[in-house]
Amino acid sequence: MKILFTAKGENWDSMIDSRFGRTEYFFIYDTSTEKVETYDNRSINQEAHGAGPKTAQKLAEFGVDVLITGNGPGGNASAVIKQMGTKVWVGASSLTVREAYDAFNNGSLKEM
């Protein structure tokens, strides 16, 4: 399973970015290969409008099964993510990526 975390940095100890549309980084973990991939999303701040769906489109390129984030994507971004069939789990604000992964596994995050 491929999991994408919205993050403020590029390693396991980075804080989760509670936003989706203007998240700074993607931290992508593949549970079967145990490989980590990251993506710098900060150029999204050039966009005045439509940051959410644009970031969601980028997410689509990585082919993820699960998105773990803080507050959750807004309406438009959610539509794109739903179209892709990716599941969204929220409630990971104030956690590190590692802590968010643990929380996901022991069921303390909420499915959106």
Next chain:
Amino acid sequence: MKEIVVISGKGGTGKTSVTAALAYLAQDDVIVADCDVDAADMHLLLKPENSIRADFFSGVLAQIASDKCIGCGKCAEICRWEAIAKTNEKYQVQALDCEGCGYCARICPTSAIEMEEQNVGQWMISEIKSKSKMVHARLGIGAENSGKLVAKVKNEAKKIAAQEQKPFVLVDGSPGVGCPVVSSLSGADLVILVTEPSVAGIHDLKRVYQLVEKFGIPAVCIINKYDINRQKTEELYAFLQQKELALLAEIPYDENFTQAMTLGKTILEHDPDGIGAIIRASWEKIINKEI
């Protein structure tokens, strides 16, 4: 680091005065972000100094190079806003009407149209009287407000808070229910709703709360001028109960609020034992996580 956003839906309820008072109280525990960029007012109470400024670019406007224009009029034909007019055989764009869609630039046969980035305002980082910093901005006249400038102001505030290890970012949110408010709310850990017991105040509170609910952010309420209409105050209590929102504080109708503003002071400085005490109690509840 906790992000606290203060919004109201309706203007004139005291949102900015309350936010400035909280900022003053919290001193250097807080980085302040004035996200009410279309008519920002926090600076009148917090007296920013030594500002670092930067221009802000958002959106594009079409510009026609007259030396390349052959007067075919294709641009004017397709413009949905009638923003292109003929002057002396050539065509020109009326900036105030241009929406920045870029359609004209794409179809011009001589590539005479360029889409130029607009400088729509400035954002600044300043030192404020409460020994802390504030990030604020000024949007230019007629500029399109968007989540982008609000996001910029907030991000910069969060960056500073992270660098300087401040426990809180305090945001004076945008009024209304559009993109700027959504951007103000995105990423918030706590929302403070400032309202007043009036028909209009309650109406606008409900509308803005729909957005807060959608994002699932915990929220609390401050009722300002609570004693001008007991019946409406009861209506507010009922709404808060129905939505399971805690009442953080009630502030009486008091001329001191305006007097403080006129003197360029926060209510904390002007009336420390009256309304100042109410604000202090509210802040204490927040930092002690009592709500």
Next chain:
Amino acid sequence: MKIAIASGKGGTGKTTLSTNLASMMAEAQPVVLVDLDVEEPNSGLFLAGELVHKEDKYKMIPEWEKSKCVLCGKCQTVCNFNAVMQLAETIMVFPELCHGCYACSELCPSAALPMKPKKMGELKQFDLDNLDFIESKLIIGEEQAVPLIGQTIDYVDKNYPADTIKLYDSPPGTSCPVIEATKDADLVLMVTEPTPFGLHDLTLAVETMNTLGKPYGVIINRFGIGDAKVEAYCEKKKIPVVAKIPNDRKIAELYSQGKLLYNAISEVKEELQKVVEFIEIQKEQI
């Protein structure tokens, strides 16, 4: 004659002024009050009239026709607002982001994105004796005020004779919805309060009106609080201060109940009379 009522700052009393002024003027002549604060229209909370007409308001947005699409992605390329997106074999359109430029629709090589109407708001018309009241409201989630403001103004132009007094309660602030609401006005009345916030936001509003080249006058609400800087500013800039509505707790109380003021408080009536006289003088000059 078209009169826009604006303010830089929210909460200065724009709606209080427009509802009271409209009701008072309607005692002598036909008046149309139009609430253009389409994100948060409030005038209707103070006026109880009979709903005589309601219509949905639409904006044109592209709708994807899968059968015709060749998945070239040109639509995504030509959209400057991120409103059209290609996701594998699907084209997605985001209605709230769409500005209605028609570029994707008209440049699509296979006509797979015809423009179709989508509801973005509602216009309601109320009848209160000599006063007609029009209110337009965006449906929640819809963010662009400008198209609805424009369509509402067109509706009023079409349905009322040119010599009717038309009062436009504008949105607060200085960004494009305010420009859209005031650009056709013959006169702009700016409501402010005599405080630092009021002064600061008034200067922004004045700058905006100067850009549009509109004649304007200022009404100071809650006169008596704060200081004399707004008056000094107006004098310096030679801006007419048309009326000064007094600060009175009783006003706040009546307002909170959703009631009109001018019949209950004589000073309010006197000050509004001055506004009416100012309008009459400006009318002569058009």
